Amino acid sequence: MTARGRPVLDPATGRTVTRLPDTDGPGVADAVARADAAFREVWSDTSPARRSGLLRDLGDLLRDDRDEFAALERLDAGKPTARAAGEVDFAARVVDWFAAAARYPVGETHPAGPGMRTYTDRVPVGVCAAITPNNYPLLLAVWKIAAALAYGNTVVVKPAPETPLSIRRLVGRAGELLPEGVLTAVYGGAGTGRLLCDQPAVGMVSFTGSTTAGREVARRCADGLRPVSLELGGKSPVVVFRDADLDAAARAVVAGFTGNTGQMCVAGSRLIVEQAVHDEFVGRVAELAGALRVGPPEDPGTDLGPLISRAAAERTAEVVEEAAARGARVILPPGRRGVRHDLGGGFFVHPAIVDGAPFDGRAWREEIFGPVLSVASFATDAEALDLAHDTAYGLSASVWTSDADRTERFGRALRAGMVWVNTWGDTEETVSVSGLGQSGYGRELGIHAVEGYTRPRAVWVAHRPGR
Numbered sequence: 001m002t003a004r005g006r007p008v009l010d011p012a013t014g015r016t017v018t019r020l021p022d023t024d025g026p027g028v029a030d031a032v033a034r035a036d037a038a039f040r041e042v043w044s045d046t047s048p049a050r051r052s053g054l055l056r057d058l059g060d061l062l063r064d065d066r067d068e069f070a071a072l073e074r075l076d077a078g079k080p081t082a083r084a085a086g087e088v089d090f091a092a093r094v095v096d097w098f099a100a101a102a103r104y105p106v107g108e109t110h111p112a113g114p115g116m117r118t119y120t121d122r123v124p125v126g127v128c129a130a131i132t133p134n135n136y137p138l139l140l141a142v143w144k145i146a147a148a149l150a151y152g153n154t155v156v157v158k159p160a161p162e163t164p165l166s167i168r169r170l171v172g173r174a175g176e177l178l179p180e181g182v183l184t185a186v187y188g189g190a191g192t193g194r195l196l197c198d199q200p201a202v203g204m205v206s207f208t209g210s211t212t213a214g215r216e217v218a219r220r221c222a223d224g225l226r227p228v229s230l231e232l233g234g235k236s237p238v239v240v241f242r243d244a245d246l247d248a249a250a251r252a253v254v255a256g257f258t259g260n261t262g263q264m265c266v267a268g269s270r271l272i273v274e275q276a277v278h279d280e281f282v283g284r285v286a287e288l289a290g291a292l293r294v295g296p297p298e299d300p301g302t303d304l305g306p307l308i309s310r311a312a313a314e315r316t317a318e319v320v321e322e323a324a325a326r327g328a329r330v331i332l333p334p335g336r337r338g339v340r341h342d343l344g345g346g347f348f349v350h351p352a353i354v355d356g357a358p359f360d361g362r363a364w365r366e367e368i369f370g371p372v373l374s375v376a377s378f379a380t381d382a383e384a385l386d387l388a389h390d391t392a393y394g395l396s397a398s399v400w401t402s403d404a405d406r407t408e409r410f411g412r413a414l415r416a417g418m419v420w421v422n423t424w425g426d427t428e429e430t431v432s433v434s435g436l437g438q439s440g441y442g443r444e445l446g447i448h449a450v451e452g453y454t455r456p457r458a459v460w461v462a463h464r465p466g467r
């Protein structure tokens, strides 16, 4: 990085869009101090009704500036325009949901004798540090910001270094609505994230990112006994039985490994298909995925934009080659493997399907964060479940079958924070989500978000002291 700041690249061209200096130590401390002052002096005295109203205004702001936010998401994350705009819409719905949730009842009143009132309630954590990833820059930051603000916290957000632009705009525009210091941002990479985790005035860290980084965040927060919410990586299975609606399943499998160019925590990157329909089904998936258009995000015909960085594109291509070298069959792309140099200087790859990759290799085991599907087949239900669980992650899982008994059994048995039966990828602002295992812990969205962004208390009020 130069003195002029860290370059922010357009992944579709590889060109530098702008430069943004990393926030240094004093800058991070200052942002947290301002957030802390805003919490103590203003926000903790702001009624839920008022917070709710301000959040509704924030939702309107996202809707009013939809095109600008979508353009920024396209620019620094390489998202096709329609996808980016859809994510802005989702972000606005999330803000609306938390605007309402700010006014939901919390706590319980306990039976107590005369002269005593005993209740539990929830109090804000104070300053919430939100550290966010590069795959849904605006949306995932908004999940955290909206929840934290709704429940009475102030927020310092640190977007991923590759994708700071939409958050910079959001924080700038929100400054016109919210009291000073209630929502601020700091910029930079892991170094800035570490500084943020170490600030004594930070009341909790809400982290979404890779499992490796999440572990370090948890270790740092342990020193300060700071609560941390971790939404981490995945290597999610999609199990397809011969009795499934194979057309619907094939479409879902393709969406599951190519959506957002495979850069989804919940990506269905392992297809586990019943032997009897293996060839037919994989053929359908390959046909659909092969027809997708990889290209510039501003082209309305583009299905897959670029990956986030050159390193990500090279790593994705490398994993496919490594699997091939170890005997896997590369079903897709035919003759077009590797980084796509025919599309200018952007970080493009074609979707890839590898069949029979070794179970100890990267294609089967590691989160690739690129459009690569690893295929294995099974003969029995027990084998299908074993393969599905052959991962340390537990973020999501999907099963496709028309057998009612099996939908029930797999719905119960699949070990993942999100289980989709005869569907894939559904997410709604009203439903709380989190991972299991190496996919982290914590809660985002829905009514359970309140548990992460507040702390419970028990209160005894004696009306007759010394009774």
Ligand code: NAD
Binding pocket: 131, 132, 133, 134, 135, 136, 140, 158, 159, 160, 161, 188, 189, 190, 191, 192, 193, 194, 197, 208, 209, 210, 211, 213, 214, 216, 217, 230, 231, 232, 233, 234, 264, 265, 266, 367, 369, 395, 435, 439
């Ligand atoms: P990343 O882990 O490289 O970075 C995420 C964020 O953490 C960035 O802001 C980064 O600067 C910061 N960071 C990195 N190391 C840090 C450290 N040691 N201390 C503090 N902050 C640190 O992840 P990424 O490449 O931006 O995003 C992709 C990853 O995010 C994937 O693993 C994906 O599965 C995961 N993800 C998870 C979810 C979920 O809900 N479970 C959602 C989206 C993305």
